[in-house]
Amino acid sequence: MNKVAVVTGSGAGLGKGIALQLAKDGFKIVLQDINEDALKSTEEEFKNEGYEVVSVVGDVSKRDKHTEFVKTAVDSFGQLDVYVNNAGIDIVAPFIETTEEQMNKIFAINVNGVMFGTQAAAKQFMEQGSKGKILNACSIAGHESYEMLGAYSATKHAVKSLTHSASKEFAKENITVNAYCPGVAKTEMWDRIDAEMVKYNDDMEPGDAFAEFSGAISLGRYQEPQDVANLVSFLASDKADYITGQAIVTDGGLVYR
Ligand SMILES: NC(=O)c1ccc[n+]([C@@H]2O[C@H](COP(=O)([O-])OP(=O)(O)OC[C@H]3O[C@@H](n4cnc5c(N)ncnc54)[C@H](O)[C@@H]3O)[C@@H](O)[C@H]2O)c1
Ligand SMILES: CC(=O)[C@H](C)O
Known part of the structure; x- marks a missing residue:
């Protein structure tokens, strides 16, 4: 296979798991993260495993950066096939205390980041005249709204909405847009949410x-990055060509939609 995927926020956590699975599937990978140390160490790990990979540092909330991430894919590997808008942050705060600064920051990264990544990827697919797949990190919090996670839940509902609109606009170009909605995975994000x-x-x-959140999972265990990567791997594959505009939950049985 000669396909190329960009995965944002792939220096660690779910993004790293997704990038690794896509590399195993045969994709050439552009790793992307704001954390340069994590990014470089992940790039090294991938190279040691023999995967074709490059990395690019940047903040997904900046529109121009996505043009650069796409350019990195094209300059390094000749094309773009899949763009995973994975990077996201959390804010834990009581509704009444959530600040303007917190709202602006989380919407800039979780929502604007997905908007700008989708625009840059779609432009490239249209230029190539090829089909393309855009995959967005949503959450169970894009289907259910949680206490103490009001701002975060709102961003994930917005990601679901952007996924729907983009899929409708880009369908005629043979570009599919879907979202994956993880449940409760033990990454650094949940370490922070728990502490807060x-x-x-x-x-x-x-x-x-x-323990309280993951204790309610029907399958009786919390989520591993591989569980999320398995869904993304399918959505990135030709087998998902006829699926678009969906926000698919992978949560071990927690939020029933
Ligand atoms: N962990 C979960 O249980 C869970 C559940 C549902 C959805 N999600 C979503 O999955 C995605 C990944 O979550 P995670 O648990 O791996 O998070 P994480 O915090 O463990 O890792 C996120 C990665 O994104 C990077 N990042 C943060 N801000 C960035 C920015 N502005 N630009 C580029 N990179 C940035 C971080 O440096 C980090 O490497 C997020 O969108 C999150 O909302 C996570
Ligand atoms: C972090 C996240 O999206 C859910 C609430 O686990």
């Missing part, structure tokens, strides 16, 4: 918030 939720609740010990 515990801070706001005197009755909670570290680990309690994560």
Whole structure:
């Protein structure tokens, strides 16, 4: 296979797992992250495994950066086939205390980042005259809205909406746009969410918030990055050619939609 994928926020966490699975599937990979140290060490790991990979540092909330990420793919590997808007951040705060700064920051990264990544990828697919796949990180919080995660949940609902609109506009170009909606995965994001939720609740010990959320999963275990990567791998493949505009939940049975 000679296909090329960009995965944003792939220095660590779910993005790294997704990039690794796509590399195993045969994609040439552009790793992307704001954290240069994590990015470089992940790039090295991939190269040691023999995967064809390059990396590019940047902030997904900046529109021009996505043009650069796409250009990196084209300059390095000749084309773009799949663009995964994975990077995202969390904010844990009571609704009444959530600040203007927090709202602007989380919307800039989680929502504007997806908008700009989708625009840059779609432009490239149209220039190539090829089909293309755009995959956006949504969440169970894009289907259900959580206490203490009001701002975050709103961003993930917005990602679902952007996925729907983009899929309708780009269908005639043979560009599909879908979202993957993870449940509760033990990445650094959940380490932070747990620590913050515990801070706001005197009755909670570290680990309690994560235990409470993951304890409700029907399949009886929390999510691994590989569980998310398996869904993204399918959505990035030709087998998903007839699927567009969907926000598909992978959560072990937690939010039933
Ligand atoms: N962990 C979960 O349980 C969970 C559940 C549902 C959805 N998600 C979503 O999946 C995605 C990945 O989550 P994760 O758990 O791996 O998070 P994480 O915080 O563990 O990792 C996110 C990665 O994105 C990078 N990043 C952050 N801001 C960035 C920016 N502005 N530009 C570029 N890179 C940036 C970070 O440096 C980090 O490497 C996010 O969009 C998140 O909202 C996660
Ligand atoms: C972090 C996330 O999206 C869910 C709530 O686990």
